[in-house]
Amino acid sequence: MPAQAAVTNVAKMEILQTINNVPCVNILHFLRGGTIAAGDVGNLAEAAKTAWQTNMLPVQTADLRLTAIRVTDLGSLSGQQYTAASTGVGSLAGQGLPANACLAFTFSTAVRSRSSRGRMFLGGLSQSDTMDPQHIAATRVTQKLNAFEAFRLACQSAPAANAWTLAVVSYYTAGAPRVTPVVTTVTSVRLNNRIDSQRRRLGR
Numbered sequence: 431m432p433a434q435a436a437v438t439n440v441a442k443m444e445i446l447q448t449i450n451n452v453p454c455v456n457i458l459h460f461l462r463g464g465t466i467a468a469g470d471v472g473n474l475a476e477a478a479k480t481a482w483q484t485n486m487l488p489v490q491t492a493d494l495r496l497t498a499i500r501v502t503d504l505g506s507l508s509g510q511q512y513t514a515a516s517t518g519v520g521s522l523a524g525q526g527l528p529a530n531a532c533l534a535f536t537f538s539t540a541v542r543s544r545s546s547r548g549r550m551f552l553g554g555l556s557q558s559d560t561m562d563p564q565h566i567a568a569t570r571v572t573q574k575l576n577a578f579e580a581f582r583l584a585c586q587s588a589p590a591a592n593a594w595t596l597a598v599v600s601y602y603t604a605g606a607p608r609v610t611p612v613v614t615t616v617t618s619v620r621l622n623n624r625i626d627s628q629r630r631r632l633g634r
């Protein structure tokens with residue numbers, strides 16, 4: 431498979447986790463408010479690690495471990511990369527739901543197109559989160575959404591306010607690779623209460 435096209439002033443963030451020792455990865459993109467300079471990806475990775483440990487792990491169960499956050503400058507095929515290692519563990523009380531159970535965050539932008547919307551699937555759910563077998567309680571939805579918003583703000587402020595903006599990157603159109611990927615900044619984040627599934631997180 432050919433390498434994906436470079437994306438100017440954008441960093442890819444890989445949130446590396448395990449659920450019962452099965453790898454689980456969330457990928458986000460952040461647009462820099464200017465040229466990405468030496469040290470910028472390291473600042474973002476370290477800020478993201480601290481923010482995930484502080485805000486997200488309390489709403490995830492002890493079955494989930496944050497192992498690292500890796501940030502890569504997508505401006506060239508040899509862009510700088512930084513990995514912030516972590517030993518953080520979720521602290522949400524209650525028996526964990528199956529590893530495939532997750533909640534879908536939706537990232538909306540000012541552009542009405544499928545390629546301009548993003549998603550993130552949060553694992554580490556607990557039975558204490560649920561109101562019935564298919565849904566999370568409204569109070570827990572609010573709690574997890576607030577936690578993510580705090581995480582997002584911390585990332586966007588690394589090392590100063592508005593340094594980065596959460597964004598959606600589209601590499602394809604009508605099934606074909608774009609010559610120049612399209613970057614659209616996120617204007618709002620939504621989270622509904624339906625329990626979704628990521629089957630690969632079950633492992634083999």
